[in-house]
Amino acid sequence: MTETRPPMRTVTGIAHVHTYYSYDGYYTPDQLAHIARARGWDFVLVSEHSNHLSRAAFEELVRTCRALSNDSFLMFPSIEYTCDHMLHILGYGAGYIDDFPTAPAELAGAIKKRGGLAILSHPRKYAGSPGLITSELLDAVDGIEVWNSKLAYDGPWIAPLGNYDFVRPGKLAFCGQDAHFGKHFSSLVFRVRVASLTREELLASLRSGRYTMTNGVFELDPWPPAPSARTRFLRAADTACALALRQARFVRNLIKGTGKLRPRPAIPEIQEREQKEQRQ
Numbered sequence: 001m002t003e004t005r006p007p008m009r010t011v012t013g014i015a016h017v018h019t020y021y022s023y024d025g026y027y028t029p030d031q032l033a034h035i036a037r038a039r040g041w042d043f044v045l046v047s048e049h050s051n052h053l054s055r056a057a058f059e060e061l062v063r064t065c066r067a068l069s070n071d072s073f074l075m076f077p078s079i080e081y082t083c084d085h086m087l088h089i090l091g092y093g094a095g096y097i098d099d100f101p102t103a104p105a106e107l108a109g110a111i112k113k114r115g116g117l118a119i120l121s122h123p124r125k126y127a128g129s130p131g132l133i134t135s136e137l138l139d140a141v142d143g144i145e146v147w148n149s150k151l152a153y154d155g156p157w158i159a160p161l162g163n164y165d166f167v168r169p170g171k172l173a174f175c176g177q178d179a180h181f182g183k184h185f186s187s188l189v190f191r192v193r194v195a196s197l198t199r200e201e202l203l204a205s206l207r208s209g210r211y212t213m214t215n216g217v218f219e220l221d222p223w224p225p226a227p228s229a230r231t232r233f234l235r236a237a238d239t240a241c242a243l244a245l246r247q248a249r250f251v252r253n254l255i256k257g258t259g260k261l262r263p264r265p266a267i268p269e270i271q272e273r274e275q276k277e278q279r280q
């Protein structure tokens with residue numbers, strides 16, 4: 001008897017989202033799930049900063065995400081690792097890596113070895129220090145987050161096609177909202193073909209490039225678009241948009257000071273647990 005596979009369907013969801021398990025995140029996983037469901041998203045790829053994230057805290061997040069998931073909604077917990085020179089690498093589906101290597105290419109190798117997807121976060125963050133994104137790193141990762149809709153990086157409006165320059169042949173283009181609190185949420189989503197909504201199936205579909213990314217206006221593929229008058233126009237528009245954003249941030253920082261991060265909200269359970277771990 002042959003096993004019949006359920007038909008493929010398209011699910012919509014978001015990637016690169018932080019909860020209060022990140023030092024600068026705000027929402028509880030429960031609140032995040034509530035926001036996602038209210039917006040009609042079927043899954044959330046959660047990505048907590050590795051900074052100060054203990055194994056026990058991550059395991060607690062895994063249990064919480066499992067309890068919030070069912071056949072039609074999936075919370076998928078992962079980690080965004082901070083490497084040398086503050087370079088960030090997303091390790092989707094790799095679990096918690098104890099004493100992770102801080103050399104970016106080496107870390108990407110460790111993520112892949114654990115069956116995860118290693119994605120270089122927000123390349124635009126490193127525009128001022130291009131030497132950080134090495135050829136070795138671009139070869140080592142599974143893909144690049146070509147569209148990070150946070151205003152500090154690519155913004156939610158225009159497809160940042162220039163970031164495809166970092167995508168080596170055979171590698172994937174990814175997107176992410178990098179949401180830490182309310183104002184970061186955007187309409188940038190993944191639309192993924194899956195047979196069922198499980199962690200394994202979603203990861204396999206992402207790895208195989210069975211998806212598109214859209215903000216509702218532009219739709220991007222995992223692979224670079226063919227050069228055309230339209231793509232040239234979009235690249236120019238994106239460059240202009242990036243320059244305007246940089247100027248706007250400069251002016252905002254002049255007015256507001258240095259634009260410091262909000263302090264992490266005090267969560268007694270987490271503080272207590274961290275103090276306990278430090279004592280051990």
Ligand SMILES: [Zn+2]
Pocket residue numbers: 080088121122
């Ligand atoms: Zn980051």
Ligand SMILES: [Zn+2]
Pocket residue numbers: 016018047080178
């Ligand atoms: Zn992030």
